[in-house]
Amino acid sequence: MNRISITADRNYEVVIDIDWQKAIEPYLANRGQVAVIVSETMRDRIVNLPVTDAQIHIFTVPDSEAGKSFSTYQKVLDWLGAAGFTRNDLIVAVGGGAVTDLSGFVASSWLRGIDWVAVPTTLAAMVDAAVGGKTGINSEYGKNLIGSFYSPIAVLVDLAWLDSLSDRDFAAGLAEVIKCGFIVDAKIVELLKEKNLFEVRSDRGLTLELITRSITVKAKVVSGDFKESFDREILNYGHTLGHAIELHSKYTLRHGECVSIGLVFAANLANQCGILADQETDLHREILSNLGLPTSYESRHWSELRANMAIDKKSRSGTLRFVAISEIGETLRIEAPSESDLLAAYERLGS
Template sequence: MERISVSADRDYEILIEINWQKSIEPYLNNRGQVAVIVSETMRERITDLPQTDAQIHIFTVPDSEAGKSFATYQKLLDWLGAAGFTRNDLVIAVGGGAVTDLSGFVASTWLRGIDWIAVPTTLAAMVDAAVGGKTGINSEYGKNLIGSFYSPISVLVDLSWLDTLSDRDFAAGLAEVLKSGFIADGQIVELLKAKTLSEVRTNQALTLELISRTVTVKAKVVSGDFKESFDREILNYGHTLGHAIELHSKYMLRHGECVSIGLVFAANLANQVGILSDEITTLHVSILERLGLPVSYESRHWPELRANMAIDKKSRSGTLRFVAISEIGKTLRIEAPVESDLLAAYERLCS
């Protein structure tokens, strides 16, 4: 087992390579009630419940973004209310990032905050969504608009969940892994260089090392800047165009797939303005492509993507700001790039 510490609104640990039912037992002592929040698809996999004297309730919510709705949030609060959840009780989120985001938000607002534990079941949630204490739901005005910064008391990363994850979702998680490599850990880039998706998936030691390195990057960044005032923004490498594509695709593409295209764009832009070498720019494309991730988008969509980027939360006072790298592990910002550079960077990734 590996332990990675986070120091944010509270100090907590991310435990990696554990059996979640066993590892959760100490957290259940002296609890009256426990709510396990799980998505419909994952419900059947909750069989052996942890040993505890507490009363366990299992609350099933719709999968993915459908669960991150105000209606589901309200239903969960009603369930907690009807069951009489107190400050001493516990919420356990078992699922992908959608479930951990939703459950963390429920925990953060019930009685002004009760304890919660994240048990991420997708690669993306293990390395990203469940780490860092951002919780939330979607509003009709946009994604993640309602939320809070509220850390869990622990994150339990049980790798056995990954056995049933689709190749598509596994690859999407790897986009975030590679992002962490480019911004802060060159060894991740080395480990992924020349690897296919199946070479990663079938190599458990490699998967474990990638998860633990990526979580370490995020834990360090989040511990230094929990509320994203500046330093945490580096985690948004590839996300400015990524979010714009996510919105444009009406969320039909996975978050990690959009980040993959966004990473290529960010590298192209840095190369275009003369701060990133051709070699590292091309490396973005070759690694992502070999992992089976998308690296291009249609040229005709640029006007809409450009408009979407303008409303992205990382644009400040009307100017666009991009996280970029000048070499592996060295981040900087590109502020208000000229339109011709943006367009050129986009044209280079068009199919």
């Protein structure tokens, strides 16, 4: 078992490599009611919860981004209202990043904030979404535009969930892992170099090390800048174009798949601006494509993606800002890059 502490609006631990049904027990003590929020696909997996005096409700929400809609958010609040949830009650989010994002936002807004525990069930949620206290839902104007900074009281990472995860979702989670490598932890890049998806998936020790290292990166960054005044932005490496593609694809692509394309774009842009060497730039595409992740997007969509990027949360008064690296582990910002550099970086992705 590994424990990683996070300092934020409240301090909490991410506990890695545990059996979540056992680890949840202390958090259920002295609660009147507990709401387990789970996606449709995962509903049947909620069995054998510890015996507790609390009344347990299981709320099922639509899978993936459909669960991060305003209507689902409202429905969950209505459930809590009907059940008479008080400040002593608890929300447990069991699912991928979509469920942990939604549940955290529900927890932050019901009675101006009640406790919640995150039980991430995808790799992306374990290394990223469930850690760091960013919660939210989507707006028709863009991804994650409605939300709050609101930490859980614990994050319980049970690797057994990964056994049933599709290769597609496992690979999508690895996009966030490799992002942590490029921005902070060069060892992650070393560990993933020349590895294919099967080699990573089938090596439990490697998977555990990658998860622990990625959460360590995230914990360190968010503990220093919980509300993303500046430093935390580095976790958005690859996300500016990534979010634009996610919106453009109408969420048919996984978040991690869009981040993968966005990472190659960010490397191309830094290379285009003379900041990142060719070798490190090429390494982005090499590692991501070896893992089976997409690294290109149709060239004809540039103008729509460019428009989508304008509402990125890092933009300031209409000026685009990108997280970039100058070498592995060294981050910086590219402010207001020229339109020709942006287009050239995008065209280098290929179709």
